[in-house]
Each structure stands twice: as structure tokens, then as C-alpha cells.
Amino acid sequence: MNDIIIAGIGGQGNILLSRVVCQLFMNKGFDVKSAENIGMSQRGGSVVSYIRAGDDVGPIVPDGKADILIGLEMSEAARNVNKVNKDSLIVLNDRFVRPKNSDLKKQQILRFFEENFPKLNIINAHDIAFKLNMPKAENITMLTLICKEEILPFSKEEILIALKQVLSPKMYEMNKILVEKIYERY
Amino acid sequence: MKKVLMGNEAVAYSLFINGVNVAVGYPGTPSTEVIETLKNFHDDDFYVEWSTNEKVALEIAAGASLAGARTVATMKQVGLNVAADPLLSLSVVGVEGGLIVFVADDPGPHSSQTEQDTRNFARFCNLPVFDPSSPEEAFELIKPAFEISEKYKIPVLFRMTTRVCHSNQSIEFELKREKRKIKGFEKKPDWVILPALSYIKHMELEQKLQDMKKELSAYNRIEGRGKIGIVTGGVSYFYVKEAIKGFEDLFSILKITVAHPLDEGFILEFAKDKEMLIFIEELDPVLEEEVKLILFENGKFIPIYGKRNSYVQFAGELDVDKVRDIFYKVLSDKRFLKKNTFGDVLQIPKRQAQLCAGCPHRSSFLIVKYAAKGQDVIFTGDIGCYTLGFAKPISTTDTCLCMGASITMAQGFKIADGSKKVIAFIGDSTFFHSGITGLVNSYYNRHNITVCILDNLTTGMTGFQPHPGTGKKIYGEEGRKVSIESLVKGIGIEKILVIDPYSDFTENVDKVREFLNNDQLGVIVFRRECANLKSRESYFKINQNCLKCRVCLKVTGCPAIDEDENGNIFIDSALCNSCGLCKNFCRYSAIEKVMVK
Ligand code: SF4
Ligand code: SF4
Numbered sequence: 001m002n003d004i005i006i007a008g009i010g011g012q013g014n015i016l017l018s019r020v021v022c023q024l025f026m027n028k029g030f031d032v033k034s035a036e037n038i039g040m041s042q043r044g045g046s047v048v049s050y051i052r053a054g055d056d057v058g059p060i061v062p063d064g065k066a067d068i069l070i071g072l073e074m075s076e077a078a079r080n081v082n083k084v085n086k087d088s089l090i091v092l093n094d095r096f097v098r099p100k101n102s103d104l105k106k107q108q109i110l111r112f113f114e115e116n117f118p119k120l121n122i123i124n125a126h127d128i129a130f131k132l133n134m135p136k137a138e139n140i141t142m143l144t145l146i147c148k149e150e151i152l153p154f155s156k157e158e159i160l161i162a163l164k165q166v167l168s169p170k171m172y173e174m175n176k177i178l179v180e181k182i183y184e185r186y
Numbered sequence: 187m188k189k190v191l192m193g194n195e196a197v198a199y200s201l202f203i204n205g206v207n208v209a210v211g212y213p214g215t216p217s218t219e220v221i222e223t224l225k226n227f228h229d230d231d232f233y234v235e236w237s238t239n240e241k242v243a244l245e246i247a248a249g250a251s252l253a254g255a256r257t258v259a260t261m262k263q264v265g266l267n268v269a270a271d272p273l274l275s276l277s278v279v280g281v282e283g284g285l286i287v288f289v290a291d292d293p294g295p296h297s298s299q300t301e302q303d304t305r306n307f308a309r310f311c312n313l314p315v316f317d318p319s320s321p322e323e324a325f326e327l328i329k330p331a332f333e334i335s336e337k338y339k340i341p342v343l344f345r346m347t348t349r350v351c352h353s354n355q356s357i358e359f360e361l362k363r364e365k366r367k368i369k370g371f372e373k374k375p376d377w378v379i380l381p382a383l384s385y386i387k388h389m390e391l392e393q394k395l396q397d398m399k400k401e402l403s404a405y406n407r408i409e410g411r412g413k414i415g416i417v418t419g420g421v422s423y424f425y426v427k428e429a430i431k432g433f434e435d436l437f438s439i440l441k442i443t444v445a446h447p448l449d450e451g452f453i454l455e456f457a458k459d460k461e462m463l464i465f466i467e468e469l470d471p472v473l474e475e476e477v478k479l480i481l482f483e484n485g486k487f488i489p490i491y492g493k494r495n496s497y498v499q500f501a502g503e504l505d506v507d508k509v510r511d512i513f514y515k516v517l518s519d520k521r522f523l524k525k526n527t528f529g530d531v532l533q534i535p536k537r538q539a540q541l542c543a544g545c546p547h548r549s550s551f552l553i554v555k556y557a558a559k560g561q562d563v564i565f566t567g568d569i570g571c572y573t574l575g576f577a578k579p580i581s582t583t584d585t586c587l588c589m590g591a592s593i594t595m596a597q598g599f600k601i602a603d604g605s606k607k608v609i610a611f612i613g614d615s616t617f618f619h620s621g622i623t624g625l626v627n628s629y630y631n632r633h634n635i636t637v638c639i640l641d642n643l644t645t646g647m648t649g650f651q652p653h654p655g656t657g658k659k660i661y662g663e664e665g666r667k668v669s670i671e672s673l674v675k676g677i678g679i680e681k682i683l684v685i686d687p688y689s690d691f692t693e694n695v696d697k698v699r700e701f702l703n704n705d706q707l708g709v710i711v712f713r714r715e716c717a718n719l720k721s722r723e724s725y726f727k728i729n730q731n732c733l734k735c736r737v738c739l740k741v742t743g744c745p746a747i748d749e750d751e752n753g754n755i756f757i758d759s760a761l762c763n764s765c766g767l768c769k770n771f772c773r774y775s776a777i778e779k780v781m782v783k
Contacts, residue, residue, distance in 0.1 A: 009537065010539075011542070011761070018354075019190065019354070022190045022354055022356075023190055026188070026190055026356050030356075031355075031356050032190060032354070032355070032356050033320075033353060033354065033355045033356075034190075034353060034354040034355075035349055035352060035353035035354070036352060036353075037296055037352075044537070044539065044540045044542065044543075044745045044761075045537055045538070045539040045540075046536075046537045056424065056427045056428070057424060057427075057428055058349070058421055058423075058424030058425050058427075058428060058505070058506060059349050059353035059354075059421070059424070060349065060425075060505045060506065062428065062505070062506040062507050062510075063507050063524060063525070063527050064524075064525050064527045075534050075537075076534075076537075078532050078534050079534040081527070081528040081532065082527045082528060083527075084527075084528070085527070097748075097758065097761075098748055099534065099535050099536070099537045099538075100537075100538065100540075100743075100745070100748075101535065101538075102534075102535040104534065104535070105751060108532075109532070112532050116528065126760070130759070130760065133782075135759070135760040136760075138760070
């Protein structure tokens with residue numbers, strides 16, 4: 001049983017990323033289910049996707065049950081910590097977009113994760129996507145880096161296959177170049 | 187083949203496979219993807235369109251069905267209110283080709299004004315309603331839904347909720363379309379609903395419902411043999427399954443897939459040896475009430491736990507943890523207590539939805555706000571992205587009710603509180619959906635309001651669908667474009683102003699101020715395409731001139747502008763959509779454009 005949470009803000013491509021992750025697990029022979037909150041997602045609100053591999057489960061991951069939390073944005077990852085436990089694997093994008101009217105600080109969130117989760121990984125997907133001139137592809141950049149660093153067990157070829165299955169041909173070509181570049185340079 | 191499909195996509199695939207000929211709808215979260223997916227299918231006997239509103243869509247479906255076509259009309263739950271008029275009549279008149287009314291309910295709600303329950307509409311209209319629990323089940327139920335519709339000649343409601351519509355599941359299927367011949371329209375007196383006929387047909391409808399009960403009951407099922415009975419349906423079924431994991435012996439589940447009409451025999455069979463019944467359902471206590479009635483009528487009294495005695499919440503959605511809490515409350519069994527989590531350690535404040543960075547509406551709202559400064563104004567709002575005009579610091583939306591109501595409520599304010607100026611905001615798609623009749627009324631009855639049509643050349647909220655004002659049809663091919671200005675002129679309104687919200691801000695404020703000066707009925711069209719439709723050529727950044735006065739941040743509220751821990755103002759280059767609005771408010775020339783290489 002694999003329960004995965006992907007948290008971020010609208011516009012980061014959370015839903016597409018969750019699609020690709022579903023496809024990756026399916027290609028490995030899992031039956032998958034997933035759910036997401038969409039609607040206001042375009043508008044910079046909180047977006048969270050749940051991915052579940054297993055029978056007879058609903059689409060929402062129960063509290064404390066998630067095995068993996070992927071945070072495209074840190075405070076959104078923190079918002080969803082109820083879903084994980086201290087043994088969960090945490091992967092955070094080094095990206096902080098402060099919820100307006102709060103005095104939340106990036107350091108505060110980082111410290112919280114460091115203190116509570118032994119299996120914590122920080123990934124610099126935001127900067128790398130920007131440097132590769134694809135700021136809107138933070139999602140796939142994140143996934144590629146996660147796999148490249150062997151945090152999740154998918155090869156470059158497997159990523160490309162899943163992308164091809166999920167994306168339109170035009171989008172696939174763009175993202176293919178991105179994935180190749182990341183494997184070459186970072 | 188095996189594919190991961192979203193619930194709505196699964197419905198679309200199945201509709202196509204089962205030979206749907208006509209698919210019509212109006213976008214609305216969480217229903218939109220059914221049509222969005224169907225449009226990717228092509229066949230010589232298949233037609234798909236975005237209609238102007240849900241009533242229009244359902245009436246088109248009705249026509250096509252009477253001519254023998256398999257049809258579907260899609261909408262969200264509030265859209266069904268708009269289509270209620272034809273639906274109630276159609277339930278009496280009947281159909282020819284299978285007609286499915288696909289309605290997406292939104293417990294939570296995630297993106298709706300109401301949490302209404304379409305299963306109640308089914309009771310109200312005397313129609314059967316399918317209520318699948320998962321994308322896979324939705325996929326499988328489209329075929330029987332068409333068959334029931336054709337066999338009993340009535341429309342069938344196909345109701346899903348957000349967590350089924352928008353969840354994904356791997357589904358195995360063969361993409362092979364069932365070809366059917368459309369037999370064409372046959373004239374019959376049946377199709378003209380006169381009062382005398384309506385009475386006869388009403389009796390027929392009641393009979394049809396009795397007749398189909400047994401057949402529909404086959405889609406409901408009993409699982410397990412425990413003494414505690416759980417009645418559930420929709421996505422809640424899975425929450426129950428997960429919550430009772432490890433304690434299955436205690437329970438048996440009645441899984442209701444067709445929520446109306448219910449077969450008494452089947453319900454009694456289930457209830458016969460139960461110590462109690464627990465009802466786990468979202469939104470209204472539809473199963474709870476119907477089952478209770480059946481038990482009462484048959485002299486059977488067993489303890490019941492549900493919404494009516496406050497064991498289950500009336501509002502919002504359920505999940506596994508909430509269901510477990512309910513079992514704990516009913517059974518006082520500690521094994522259903524949930525584990526501690528990180529809950530209170532770190533409080534993250536709610537992230538308010540905002541108009542996107544670079545959204546032309548932000549500029550339009552601010553232009554009107556500045557132009558109306560110093561005057562006593564009521565701003566009425568409507569349904570769409572621009573409902574977010576209520577959010578600080580824009581704060582230029584005082585009301586929001588339903589599609590089209592900005593224009594009509596504005597007239598109500600003018601009648602009741604005439605000393606104030608009233609300005610209505612409405613989007614382009616919403617204007618075509620149900621703004622036009624309101625505008626006609628304001629002209630006819632001499633209500634002197636100002637109507638601002640925020641035209642971003644798309645239906646932004648639901649993912650950029652075309653509409654009559656874009657002139658493009660569903661595949662992007664040419665339709666005919668309805669000009670908002672000509673339409674407004676055609677009504678007789680002469681005072682019209684068209685503004686590009688990205689052009690010179692001060693000049694625009696002056697123009698609008700002058701426009702608002704005399705208190706006549708007038709329409710301002712703010713026209714600029716949605717920021718998400720254009721690829722970005724530049725973005726803005728803050729340079730060393732910045733004196734940290736925070737004006738740009740405070741006035742625009744643009745999500746791309748923020749201040750860091752040291753009070754330094756910065757623009758998030760990944761978010762900025764380069765509208766240039768913030769630049770207007772900086773007195774120190776600290777905001778500059780950067781071209782994307
Ligand atoms: S930062 Fe300024 S230019 Fe960029 S989107 Fe926001 S208001 Fe427009
Ligand atoms: S308005 Fe200009 S000076 Fe003031 S904070 Fe913004 S960029 Fe800096």
C-alpha cells in the first residue's frame with residue numbers, strides 16, 4: 001500500500017504532477033486511485049492531491065497514513081502534516097510562498113520539518129526550472145530530481161514513458177528536453 | 187487497454203462507447219471535464235457543444251432525444267436549478283432516445299454557492315438517480331442508465347460528487363463504440379404537454395417508478411453479515427470500507443447505487459436481523475429518510491443513527507477519519523478512536539483564493555474603485571473568477587448570489603435605496619448565460635444602474651471554455667460571434683464605453699469617472715484576454731529605487747508581490763504575468779519590466 005500526498009499552490013502544476021505519478025505507479029503494476037481539490041486551483045489557493053495504490057480505498061488518504069509527502073510549496077506541505085507520521089518520507093521543494101496576512105517564515109517551517117521527520121529531503125526544483133527557462137515546469141522538474149536522486153524508484157526512461165502517456169505531444173516534447181537537461185546538468 | 191481516468195473522464199469514455207449522439211452542457215466545477223473529454227472523440231454520428239446555459243443545453247438534449255438520439259446534458263448542481271424548468275416537464279413528457287442528465291454535486295463545497303443534493307431533485311421530479319462510488323463504477327453504470335431511460339422513456343439523473351468526479355482510477359476497457367441508428371422524429375400527441383395530458387402522464391410516471399424498482403435494486407448490494415447495519419452510497423461507501431477494516435465481522439453494509447426509487451423488499455431484507463442502522467451519506471439525509479419511511483410503513487422499529495439525530499454532520503464532506511469518529515460516537519468502542527497526529531504543532535493560516543497575478547479584472551476593479559471614490563456606491567458581483575473582487579484589498583464586490591444576479595440585484599438596490607449609485611459586475615460568459623434578460627429589464631423599467639461587463643474572452647473559472655462572445659465553438663472552429671456592444675445597443679442602451687484595462691490607468695479612471703457622473707443606465711465593457719491564455723514575454727521586478735513604502739503591495743494585492751523578512755518588497759518572477767498594473771502606483775520608479783529571453 002502506497003499513499004502519497006502532493007501539496008502546493010494553484011499554478012504550480014500539482015494536478016498534472018499527480019497524474020504523472022499515478023501513471024508511474026500504474027506502469028509498475030499497481031492499481032491506483034487519486035483525488036485532488038481543483039476549482040480555485042488556478043487562483044493561487046491551496047491545492048492538494050492524494051494518490052493511493054491499493055484495493056477498496058476511497059480517494060482521500062486518512063490522517064497519519066501517508067507514506068510520502070511531496071511539497072511543491074513548503075507551507076502547503078506543512079498544512080498537510082496531519083496526513084503523515086514520523087516515519088513518512090518528506091520531499092520539499094525549496095520554495096516558500098507566504099500565505100498573505102500571515103507572518104509565517106520559511107525558517108520556521110524548515111525547522112519544524114527537520115525536528116519531526118528523520119526522512120526529510122529538500123530539492124531545489126524552483127531555481128532549476130527557472131534557470132532552464134521553464135518556470136512553469138516546477139512540477140516535472142521536481143519529479144525528475146526526486147527520481148534522479150533515487151528518492152522514488154523510477155528511471156529516466158520510465159519518467160519519459162509516463163510523460164508521453166499523460167501529456168499532449170507538444171507538451172511532451174518540451175518536458176522531454178527538460179528531463180534530459182536535468183539528468184545532464186544537475 | 188488500461189488507463190488512469192478521472193471520474194468525469196470515465197463517464198465521457200463510457201458515454202462515447204455506449205453510443206451517445208449528442209452531448210451538451212455548460213461548464214461548472216466539478217462537472218466540466220465530461221464535455222472537455224467528450225470533445226476529444228469524433229464520429230460521424232456524434233455532436234458536442236458548450237451551450238449558453240444549462241436550460242438551453244437540456245432543451246437541446248430533449249429535442250435530440252425525441253428524434254431518437256442518445257443524449258447527455260451535463261452541469262453542476264446549481265446548473266440543475268437553471269435547468270429545473272425543462273427537467274420537471276420532461277419527466278412528465280418523457281423521452282425517446284436515452285437521455286442522461288449528468289449533475290455534479292459539490293459537498294464541502296469546494297467551488298460552489300450551495301451544497302444542494304441532486305438526489306432530492308430525483309425525488310422531486312420522480313426520476314431514477316444513479317449515484318456511483320468510484321470512477322470505475324461510473325464507467326459501468328452509463329450503459330444501464332441509457333437502457334433504463336430508453337426502456338421506461340424517462341430521463342435518468344446521473345449524479346456524482348466532487349470526490350468521484352475529480353478522483354482518478356486505473357480502469358480497464360476496450361474503446362469500441364456501439365453504433366446505433368437514429369430513427370428520426372415521429373410526430374405524436376404525446377409530445378405536446380397540455381394540462382389534461384399532463385395529469386394522465388403524471389399517473390404513468392408514478393407507475394413507471396413502481397415498475398422499475400426491482401430492476402434498479404439489482405444495482406444495490408448487501409455486503410457482510412454483522413449485526414450493525416450501515417447504509418451508505420456514493421464515495422462514502424469507501425470511507426466506510428476503510429473505517430471498518432479489521433472489524434468487518436461487526437458490520438454489514440447496504441451499498442445504495444440507485445438512490446431513488448428504493449425497493450421496499452430489498453431494504454426490509456437487509457434490516458431484518460439488524461440491531462441498529464447507521465447512515466453514512468453526504469449532503470441531505472436522503473437514504474436515511476427513505477429507509478426510515480419503509481421501515482415505519484412495515485412496522486419495523488430499530489435504532490437509527492444518522493443526520494436526524496446529529497450523529498452525522500449535515501454540511502461538508504465526510505472522510506475516513508470522520509466516519510471512524512461517527513462509529514466511535516455510536517458504539518463507544520475505543521478501537522475506532524483515531525491516532526494522534528501532528529495536528530496542532532504548526533498552524534498554517536488559510537490561503538485566500540485571489541485573482542491571478544496579471545488578471546485583467548484586478549485592473550478593471552481598481553479603475554472603477556478609483557473612479558467611484560468619494561461616492562456612496564453598492565457593488566454587486568456575480569459568479570466567476572471575478573467573484574474574488576470581494577477579497578481585500580480590491581473589496582469591490584458587496585454581493586454574490588447566482589448566475590446573472592448582479593444585474594438584477596443592482597436594480598433591486600436602486601429601487602429600495604435609490605440615493606446610492608449601484609454598479610454591477612458580470613463576466614462575459616455569465617452575461618450570455620443569464621445576464622441579458624436582466625439588462626433588458628433594466629432598460630424597460632428605467633433602472634439607472636451601471637453594468638460593467640468584465641470580458642476576458644473566455645470562461646475563466648472552469649478552464650477557458652468558449653462562449654457566444656468568443657465566436658469560437660468547442661473545437662476552436664468558427665461559430666458566429668455575438669458582439670456584446672451590438673447586443674447592448676440592440677436593447678436600446680446608448681451609453682456604452684469600451685475599455686482596455688491594461689491601457690493607461692489614470693486615463694481609464696478619468697473616463698469611468700466621467701461615465702459615472704450622470705446617473706443613466708450604462709454599460710462599460712472592460713476587454714482584455716485572461717492572463718492565463720497568453721504566453722509571457724516579460725515580467726516585472728523591483729529595483730534599487732524602492733523605498734519600501736508598500737503601496738504597490740497594498741493597493742493591488744497582486745499575489746506576485748510580497749515582502750520578505752526584512753521588509754524588502756519583491757516580485758515573484760515565476761508568478762508575475764506582466765500586466766504592469768503595479769507600476770502605476772509606484773511613485774519612485776522602482777518597478778521595471780524585464781524581457782524573457
Ligand atoms: S507583479 Fe505587477 S506586473 Fe506582475 S502581475 Fe502583479 S501587478 Fe501585474
Ligand atoms: S510602490 Fe514602489 S517604492 Fe513602494 S514598495 Fe512598491 S516598488 Fe517599492
